[in-house]
Amino acid sequence: MKTHNNFDERFEFAGNAKTLSLVGIVLGVIGIAFGFILGGDHIQRVYSNLLLMGYFFVCVCIAGIFFSAYNYVAQAGWSASLIRIPQAFAKVLPIASVILILIITAGLLHTHTVTEHGKTETVPYLYAHWAAHGITTPGSENFDAIIYGKKGFLNIPFFYAVLIVLLGIYSFLGIKMAKFSEAEDTEGGMANYDKIFKYACIFLTIFGFTFPIFAFGVIMSLEAHWFSTMFGWYNLAAMHVSGLAIITLVIIYLQKRGNFSWLNENHLHDMGKLIFGFSIFWTYVWFAQFFLTWYANMPEESVYFYKRWEPEYKWWFWLNIVINFVTPVLALMSRDAKRMRTRLTWVCIILIAGHWLDYYLMIMPGTVESNRGFGVEEIGIFAGFAGLFIFTVLTQIAKAPSLVPKKHPFLQESLHHHR
Amino acid sequence: MSKTKIILGCFDDPDDMMQGITNLQKNSIPIYDVYTPMPIHGIEAKMGVKDSRLGYAAFCFGCLGLTVITSIVYYTLVGDWPQNIGGKPSFAMPDFIPFMFEWTILFTAFGMTFTFFAATHLFPGRAPRVMDLRATDDRFIIAVDAKGNIPHDDITNLLKDAGAVEVKHNERKYVSYE
Numbered sequence: 001m002k003t004h005n006n007f008d009e010r011f012e013f014a015g016n017a018k019t020l021s022l023v024g025i026v027l028g029v030i031g032i033a034f035g036f037i038l039g040g041d042h043i044q045r046v047y048s049n050l051l052l053m054g055y056f057f058v059c060v061c062i063a064g065i066f067f068s069a070y071n072y073v074a075q076a077g078w079s080a081s082l083i084r085i086p087q088a089f090a091k092v093l094p095i096a097s098v099i100l101i102l103i104i105t106a107g108l109l110h111t112h113t114v115t116e117h118g119k120t121e122t123v124p125y126l127y128a129h130w131a132a133h134g135i136t137t138p139g140s141e142n143f144d145a146i147i148y149g150k151k152g153f154l155n156i157p158f159f160y161a162v163l164i165v166l167l168g169i170y171s172f173l174g175i176k177m178a179k180f181s182e183a184e185d186t187e188g189g190m191a192n193y194d195k196i197f198k199y200a201c202i203f204l205t206i207f208g209f210t211f212p213i214f215a216f217g218v219i220m221s222l223e224a225h226w227f228s229t230m231f232g233w234y235n236l237a238a239m240h241v242s243g244l245a246i247i248t249l250v251i252i253y254l255q256k257r258g259n260f261s262w263l264n265e266n267h268l269h270d271m272g273k274l275i276f277g278f279s280i281f282w283t284y285v286w287f288a289q290f291f292l293t294w295y296a297n298m299p300e301e302s303v304y305f306y307k308r309w310e311p312e313y314k315w316w317f318w319l320n321i322v323i324n325f326v327t328p329v330l331a332l333m334s335r336d337a338k339r340m341r342t343r344l345t346w347v348c349i350i351l352i353a354g355h356w357l358d359y360y361l362m363i364m365p366g367t368v369e370s371n372r373g374f375g376v377e378e379i380g381i382f383a384g385f386a387g388l389f390i391f392t393v394l395t396q397i398a399k400a401p402s403l404v405p406k407k408h409p410f411l412q413e414s415l416h417h418h419r
Numbered sequence: 420m421s422k423t424k425i426i427l428g429c430f431d432d433p434d435d436m437m438q439g440i441t442n443l444q445k446n447s448i449p450i451y452d453v454y455t456p457m458p459i460h461g462i463e464a465k466m467g468v469k470d471s472r473l474g475y476a477a478f479c480f481g482c483l484g485l486t487v488i489t490s491i492v493y494y495t496l497v498g499d500w501p502q503n504i505g506g507k508p509s510f511a512m513p514d515f516i517p518f519m520f521e522w523t524i525l526f527t528a529f530g531m532t533f534t535f536f537a538a539t540h541l542f543p544g545r546a547p548r549v550m551d552l553r554a555t556d557d558r559f560i561i562a563v564d565a566k567g568n569i570p571h572d573d574i575t576n577l578l579k580d581a582g583a584v585e586v587k588h589n590e591r592k593y594v595s596y597e
Contacts, residue, residue, distance in 0.1 A: 291513050297505060418460045 013398040021390040028384010041371040047125040053385035054100040063243020064089020065174035069200035077413030088396035090174030097167035129224035130154040222366035230289035237282035242355040245348040265339040272338030279328035323354035423588040428561040428578030435582030436559040454554035484526025549595040
C-alpha cells in the first residue's frame with residue numbers, strides 16, 4: 001500500500017486534451033455556422049441546441065457546487081481529497097451563466113415570421129410561446145388568455161431578473177466556497193472549514209427552493225401553456241446525475257494522466273453508488289410526472305406527452321428510459337461493477353448521452369416540433385460545448401494552487417477511504 | 420478433561436486484536452468468531468469471511484413481492500372483474516407500477532429483516548447470543564473454540580502476547596442465557 005502522497009503535484013493542461021477541446025470548440029462554431037447558412041428551420045434547430053447545451057453546461061457547473069456543498073454539510077470525509085474537481089466546476093459557472101444569458105438574449109431578439117392556423121405572426125426563436133409581441137396585450141391579435149394569466153412570471157424583465165439573480169447567487173456562493181478551501185491550504189485551522197460549512201448551508205437552502213424556478217423559466221416555459229410542479233425536481237435529478245457522471249469522468253481522466261494517485265476504487269465505488277441511486281431517483285421523478293398526467297388525462301396537461309408520443313419522438317421517448325434507467329440498473333447494480341474503472345467510464349459516457357437526450361426531449365418538441373433532426377447542428381454544438389467545458393474546467397484545475405485541500409480536517413479519512 | 424468450552428481474548432485496542440488474530444492464524448488455531456463494538460476495516464478479508472448472501476435473499480424476496488402483487492392486481496382488476504378507471508383499458512401498465520414498486524420494496528425490506536433474524540437467531544422473546552457483554556461496549560473479543568486439540572495455555576499465551584487485557588476460559592458458550 002502506498003503511504004506517501006505528493007500533495008504538491010500540479011496538473012498541467014496541455015497536449016491532446018487541449019488540442020481536442022479546441023477542436024471541439026471549432027466544431028461547435030462550424031455547427032452554428034452550418035445551421036445559419038442553411039437557414040429556414042435550421043436556425044430554429046441551432047437556437048434550440050444552443051439553449052440545450054447552454055443549459056446543460058450551466059447545470060453541470062451547478063452540480064459541482066451542489067456536490068461540494070452537500071459533502072461539506074454532511075461533513076463527509078471520503079470526498080475531501082477529490083473536492084477540488086467539483087470546486088473547479090463551480091469556478092466555471094460564471095462563464096457558463098454568461099453564455100446561457102447570451103444565448104437566451106439572442107434567441108429573444110432574433111425573430112422570424114411563422115404562419116399558424118392561417119395567421120402570420122412575428123415570433124422570437126426562443127420562448128415564442130410567451131415572448132411574442134402582443135401576446136399579453138388585451139385586444140392584440142396575438143392575445144393569449146392563458147399566457148395573460150401567467151404574465152406575472154412570464155415576462156422578460158422578471159425572466160432576466162430570475163436568471164441573473166439566481167445564477168449570480170449560485171456563482172458567488174460556489175466561488176466563495178472554493179476560495180475558502182484554497183485559503184485553508186495556507187492558513188490551516190478550522191476557520192475556513194466552518195465558513196465553507198456555513199456557505200454550503202446557505203447555498204443548499206437557496207438552491208433547493210430556487211432551482212425549480214430556474215428550470216421552470218429556462219426550459220418549461222418553452223411550452224408555456226403546459227405546467228408541471230414535478231418539473232423542477234425532475235430537472236434537479238437530471239442535473240445531478242449528469243454532474244456526477246462528469247465528475248467521475250474527470251477523476252478517471254486525471255488519474256490516467258497520473259494525477260490524483262491517492263484516489264482508488266473505493267472513491268469510484270462511492271461515485272458509482274451516487275450515480276446508481278440518483279438514476280433511480282431520476283426515473284422515479286420522471287415516472288411520477290408522466291403518471292400523474294397520464295392518470296388525470298386533462299387535455300391541457302396531456303398535450304405535452306401527446307407531442308412526445310408522435311411518431312417523430314416516440315422512439316426517443318422510450319430510448320430515454322432505456323438509457324437513463326435500464327443501463328445504470330443493469331450495469332451498476334453489483335458492488336464489483338461500481339469498482340470497475342472501465343465499466344464506470346462507459347456508464348458515465350452513456351448517461352451523459354442519455355441526459356442530453358433527456359434535455360432534447362424537454363426542448364425540441366416545444367421549439368422545432370416536427371422539424372426535428374439529428375445531424376451537424378446537434379453533434380457540432382454538443383462537441384462545441386464539450387470542448388468549452390473541458391477547456392475551462394481543466395484550466396481551472398491547472399490553476400488551482402493544489403489538487404488536494406491539504407489542511408482539510410477530514411483529509412486523512414479520505415486518503416484511507418475503505419468500502 | 421477441562422470443562423472450558425470457549426476461550427475469549429478480550430482486547431481494549433482494535434490493533435492489538437488484529438495482532439491477536441495474526442498470532443492465532445500463524446499457529447493454525449481456528450478462530451470461532453470475533454466480536455467488536457464497531458466495524459473494523461479489513462477484518463473480513465483477514466478472517467476469510469465470505470461475502471454476505473443477504474443480497475441474493477433480497478433479490479428473491481423482491482421477485483416474490485412483485486409476483487404476488489401482480490397476481491392480485493391482475494386477478495382483481497383485470498381477470499375476475501375488469502375495472503374501468505377513467506376510461507382506460509383495465510390492464511393499463513402505468514396503474515400497476517406504483518403497486519409493483521411498493522410491494523417489491525415491502526417484501527425486500529421485511530424479507531431481509533427476517534432473513535437477518537433467522538441467520539443471527541434473533542427472535543422476539545429469545546435472549547440474544549452474546550459471549551461477552553462488553554463486546555457491545557468497549558472490548559474487542561476473539562473467541563476460540565476450546566474443544567480442539569490445542570493446549571489452552573498456548574492459546575492464552577498467544578492472546579496475551581498480542582496485548583489481550585484479559586483471557587477468559589468460559590464453561591458456557593453464551594453468557595446471556597439465564
